Amino acid sequence: MRDCQDISVALVGSGGAGALTAGNFLQEAACAAGWHGLLTRTVGAQIRGGEAAALLRLATHPVECLPDRYDLLIGIDWLNAQRFGAEIEVGPQSLVIGDPRGGEPPPVVAAAGARTVLIPFKEMAKAIPDGRQNMIALGVAAKLLGLDAELVSALIEKRLAGKGAAAIRASRAGIEAGYRAANGIDFDLRLAQPAATSGRRWLISGNEAAALGAIRGGIRFAAAYPITPATEVLEWLAPSLDKVGGTLLQAEDELAAINMIIGASFGGTPSFTATSGPGLSLMIEALGLATAAEIPIVVMDVMRAGPSTGIPTKSEQADLNIAVYGCHGDAPHIVVAPQSVVDCLFTTQWATYLAEALQTPAIVLSDQFMGQARSAIERPADIAFIGQRMRATDVVYPYKRYALAANGISPMAIPGTRGGQYTADGLTHNERGTPTSGAADHQAQLDKRLRKLEQFNYGSHWATIEGDGELAVVTFGSLTGTAREAVARAREDGIEATLIAPRLLAPVQPQAFARAIEGKKRLIVVEQTHGAQFYRYLRAHYDLPAATHVLNRPGPLPIRPGEIHQAISEWRH
């Protein structure tokens, strides 16, 4: 038996087999026992009859990325598993458990040379009244990981409380059967005891964290149209907004959603929507309106593979271009990218603060990986970023809504304020807001809107910068955690590298970036896109060293820490 710092488990099954439910319970039980864990999911497009996998990485320390390969792969059945076999890498050291009647493991699994053990999940489930095979698989996994059976049982009782005694009894019987079946299976990894943690711990997804961040930042109105993989943001927000005196409207489409939040924000309420690539495409026209009319809004894009409908259930980072450059005309706005599940909270809250302070739209670029991943975290401390819009309260009609303030930020009157009446307009307008086609007003207002974004002090939050090597790994979004792990592994090899991950993608920060890469001889740009969008964006705005490599790949095959580690190690002077 070897003690290790992290173990990765994949639970696979056809849609409806309950792999995701078993994964959820396994994570919750392990985290209740004090370990850290990141649970991601990969599913097909079908609601039933597709394929689903819960990918769980448990560790003694916080984890932010997927592993290079899985130590334990359990196939409740192997139906359709070939569709994502490539996403679940196993090696010769891995243990693969399957049901002899559950079909054949995907060829990539068989080719990896992993040891295979057979357990008749289906047959065992039949022997239990209302028994379910996923609960047996859960028992097997829990036993192999060394989880206390009582702990798992207590959790089931808590979580299934609403389903009645029979359901609890059936699940517990299944788990016990799994524990028995795992007896004698040779699995020599054992998670080391976790370091004691102080304070409250949460189990939260990136999408939920973003929604909480929005509320903490002052958002009280949301309007949205359902879309994978952003829907969980909305489904948590809807009842939560009600509780704090806000509301969420389900719009007829994304065009309506963004216009609804523009209307609410015009009325003085900080407002939010969440969508994915296809929805963002529809919202772009109104995003330009909010920029021109200087209405603060927060738009979260939980990116999925594109273009067009793409792969709705799988991650990619290829909406960078549309987020930064999508609007017609010169339309400066904010684009920020959270860097982990927990950072979804901070970054969405910060985006709300920035949108309100700068009276402009802020796009939050999350992605499916991070949005639908669930992580055990320490409760994030309250932060001071609460949206505060500069309001015009004591005004005399006719009032100059778009006065050319030195810092570009002009006080905003909200309806109801006597003397503050003005018409917000997407047409080029003068200081009063009256439409004009004159060159001078056009120039002056474009200058004003750019100035307010450029003069603002974004502080140290603009980027994560860690380490001090001549080689820097430059990435953004959910790959930050992957790159961090790669840099840490390189450090263990005696190679010092720097991690640079801008959280603020627009407006660009040329001076701060120049300081960040000062003295760097080699850059490795890492991104989950086919077209190297992030590399091209960096090239467009910053002076990069000649020795710059790109490690890019479209979704849904995740970039593994090992690949970045290898790229660092292999690039000698």
Add this chain to the structure above:
Amino acid sequence: MATLDMRLACKPADYKSDVKPIWCPGCGDYHVLMSFTRAFAELGLPPEQIVVVSGIGCSSRIPAYTSCYGFHGVHGRSLALAAGLKVTRPDLTVVVASGDGDGYSIGGNHFLHACRRNIDMTYVVMDNRIYGMTKGQPSPTTESEFDTALAPGGTGLRPFHPLVVALASGANFVARCFSGEPNETASILVEAIRHPGFSFVEILSPCVTFRPDEKEWKSLVHPAPVGPTNDPAKAARRIMTDDGFNIGILYRGDRKPFQPAFGTPTADVAALEKDFEL
């Protein structure tokens, strides 16, 4: 009494801004603007409590010509913008102004859902059966044989019937007006604004530049022969069979407006965190 004083202080001119309209001389929309200011004065609402929301097109220029708050947004989305505003600011009086292109073509889907949603606001569509601002293309209400450069010989399409669509989709108040009768229009607008829920007012507003034939409307319009009904089936039959120039309130429903509780917290933000505690 304060309310009485307020009413006396409100003249139609108090609701006009000093911005000069871009409309052509003789455009029906001037009269609509006049009806707006008369209605607002009659209601005695402070201008800062009124928001006029619009999209794109000749008619959608109207907000800046009033002294109220206004939002001149993107093409076709005014109803959505107004929904977000009204739900979060139920204290405001929200009037949405649109045209036949903005409201029935690019904004058609929002029209259906605004009727269905039944938020307390008034939707005024100035229908001139043509795209005026882009110089004379057919709109959803243009007659099928009407000849234009974009559709030579006519579209061959049956015109859209907005009042029936509004009724079928759940609008709570349906009226038809003629811009050339600003006093009658103003009093219908007053009733529309007072009526709870989504009120839809179609105003026939001639485009003298691209539809000079619409000057005829003056002689074609006539008051609706019977008063409004609260029976949607009866209203639908009347609207489907009238000559299109029936002026007046045609339907007055009693559906409860949609207004979620807003601004009444039952928990603080920290309480939401319980969802995540291990």
